[in-house]
Amino acid sequence: MKNIAPAISIPTGLGDHKPQNQAVLDWVHEVELLMAPENIFWCDGSDREHGFLLDQATDQNVLIKLNEQKVPRSYLHRSNPNDVARVEQFTFICTPTKEQAGPTNNWSDPGATYSKLRGMLEGAMRGRTMFVIPYIMGPPDSPLTKVGFEITDSIYVVLNMRIMTRMGEIALKRLGHNPAAEWNRGVHSLLDVDPARRFICHFPQDNTIISVGSGYGGNVLLSKKCLALRIGSYLARKQGWLAEHMLILGVESPEGKKHYVAAAFPSACGKTNFAMLVPPRHFAGWKVTTVGDDIAWMQIRNGRLFAVNPENGYFGVVPGTSFKSNPNAMTSIERDTLYTNVALTADDDVWWEGKDGPPPDCAVDWRGNEWTPASTEKAAHPNSRFTAPCRNNPVLDPDFEKGEGLPISAIIFGGRRSDTMPLVFQARDWEHGTYIGATMGSETTAAATGAVGQVRRDPMAMLPFCGYNMGQYFQHWLEIGPRLTNPPLIFHVNWFRKSADGKFLWPGFGENMRVLKWILDRCEGHGGGADTEVGTIPRPEDFDLVDLDVTRETMRALFSIKPDEWKRELEAQQKFFDTLGEYMPRPLIAQHDKVAERFAS
Ligand code: OXD
Ligand code: MN
Numbered sequence: 001m002k003n004i005a006p007a008i009s010i011p012t013g014l015g016d017h018k019p020q021n022q023a024v025l026d027w028v029h030e031v032e033l034l035m036a037p038e039n040i041f042w043c044d045g046s047d048r049e050h051g052f053l054l055d056q057a058t059d060q061n062v063l064i065k066l067n068e069q070k071v072p073r074s075y076l077h078r079s080n081p082n083d084v085a086r087v088e089q090f091t092f093i094c095t096p097t098k099e100q101a102g103p104t105n106n107w108s109d110p111g112a113t114y115s116k117l118r119g120m121l122e123g124a125m126r127g128r129t130m131f132v133i134p135y136i137m138g139p140p141d142s143p144l145t146k147v148g149f150e151i152t153d154s155i156y157v158v159l160n161m162r163i164m165t166r167m168g169e170i171a172l173k174r175l176g177h178n179p180a181a182e183w184n185r186g187v188h189s190l191l192d193v194d195p196a197r198r199f200i201c202h203f204p205q206d207n208t209i210i211s212v213g214s215g216y217g218g219n220v221l222l223s224k225k226c227l228a229l230r231i232g233s234y235l236a237r238k239q240g241w242l243a244e245h246m247l248i249l250g251v252e253s254p255e256g257k258k259h260y261v262a263a264a265f266p267s268a269c270g271k272t273n274f275a276m277l278v279p280p281r282h283f284a285g286w287k288v289t290t291v292g293d294d295i296a297w298m299q300i301r302n303g304r305l306f307a308v309n310p311e312n313g314y315f316g317v318v319p320g321t322s323f324k325s326n327p328n329a330m331t332s333i334e335r336d337t338l339y340t341n342v343a344l345t346a347d348d349d350v351w352w353e354g355k356d357g358p359p360p361d362c363a364v365d366w367r368g369n370e371w372t373p374a375s376t377e378k379a380a381h382p383n384s385r386f387t388a389p390c391r392n393n394p395v396l397d398p399d400f401e402k403g404e405g406l407p408i409s410a411i412i413f414g415g416r417r418s419d420t421m422p423l424v425f426q427a428r429d430w431e432h433g434t435y436i437g438a439t440m441g442s443e444t445t446a447a448a449t450g451a452v453g454q455v456r457r458d459p460m461a462m463l464p465f466c467g468y469n470m471g472q473y474f475q476h477w478l479e480i481g482p483r484l485t486n487p488p489l490i491f492h493v494n495w496f497r498k499s500a501d502g503k504f505l506w507p508g509f510g511e512n513m514r515v516l517k518w519i520l521d522r523c524e525g526h527g528g529g530a531d532t533e534v535g536t537i538p539r540p541e542d543f544d545l546v547d548l549d550v551t552r553e554t555m556r557a558l559f560s561i562k563p564d565e566w567k568r569e570l571e572a573q574q575k576f577f578d579t580l581g582e583y584m585p586r587p588l589i590a591q592h593d594k595v596a597e598r599f600a601s
Helices: 022-035 047-059 110-121 155-164 169-175 223-239 271-275 327-332 430-438 470-483 509-523 552-559 563-579 586-600
Strands: 039-042 075-077 091-093 129-137 146-152 184-189 199-203 208-212 242-244 247-252 258-264 287-292 296-301 304-308 313-317 338-340 343-345 385-389 406-414 424-426 441-443 455-457 489-493
Touching (some): 129 155, 129 223, 146 169, 223 470, 258 271, 258 304, 287 304
Parallel strands (some): 075 338, 091 199
Antiparallel strands (some): 199 208, 247 258, 304 406
């Protein structure tokens, strides 16, 4: 069988940057003995190393160099067509007992799983180069920052990790010599990219991740979903902080008053767009800045929640991204970007469905086949991605790297719901807000394999990412509340409600500023609202519609709370709570019952 990741030959002076920490050296040696690579490349994160690896990746056809004039320093990668999204069915939490992983996770026994994976990894890197990537998650000087090492045989992973994390020397410095220091062990091998031998396994008690058989970012950039969320959430509970699937944005009024907001939406539901929002003309003088677009780590300081973005890059969904929908993302990806599974034009530019302007007359689609506008297939895969550095974002928050984090005034939960959920409503308090997050539902998207468009419970957008029992995760949230003397206010939004004829009722994108403005008014104590069965909604006079082409009737539809829809919603919530059995915290059941009572009375 053809080796899909042939070894590179390593020039002197590169690939030899070992740490001083004996625990890391011992672990790498152990993995080397198991996987028998041809050689080992210790990454240092330098520019010289970067240039060398890019040359190797293009020589091996892992990357295609794009037009230097149109997209400088950028490349296209085509994945194996069987490997285009996260695989939740093959993702495991390997805790000592099944209960510790809880019913929302796939569980497998740690001992048996280590043996199975060891069998698969034995000799897996024969004829390949084993890359060792040291990295940190979090700003360089933050108390929340974590060190990780990822071993991989994929040069594509190395080049992505260089964008997504702070990689190389900086991690060795942070780790130091202490062999007992906390650090994450990540092992990844492409094996033969066979879905039958694809497993993403987490061992929270050992701070270890083993991922095999995939090259897709969400499965193999172990810093992201695996460390920052699954292992991260486990560590967060143990250590008293929060690891969440949330964007973080800053919003500043024309008078210079600034707030930070964190928002949890499921995968491919617009976190990147919201984090880079451009306020419409009516909001001249308002500024929205991005701290993060996917993950928030939050700690309590002086009774407030402070958030950092542990990442250093964006791994975003490409289709639909345009100067109209997200100009800041477009600027972020016009250079220094790795594209995965988009189309290639005749002049070596990239194209995707939803990009500005007309489609090209002909292109090569994401599978490498000829494509024209008459083709029935999509040119770009619906989950095609960009990997781009945060520093490319023209609205990157100036305090993006502030180690202590940024104070969070509001937390927003939101799903993709064609019906039931109003445009926005506010929770009464932290406990009610925790209930709203815990009962979030959303229609599934192409970010994970499986059917698209089906409503499923996705509590706090963490269903695929919580590294332990979801009931205990809810309890952890409940316990954070009383520790906050100045808690963020909690809201729920839904940009995706549709009319009876299937059209979106709300324009979304920049116009979401109007919802954000009401949220800020509430945070500052001067926004009005009306109490409903589910929470507080803005009254017509509380919500700024000036210069917006949305009728009062549409607004009524956007805010309508229909008892028959809510009956179904409450039943679905109850059914989900039931699955958590004895781990389901009583206060959240009581919150559910209170809403049900309000509809009954
Ligand atoms: C992501 C995801 O890639 O949530 O961020 O799938
Ligand atoms: Mn995500």
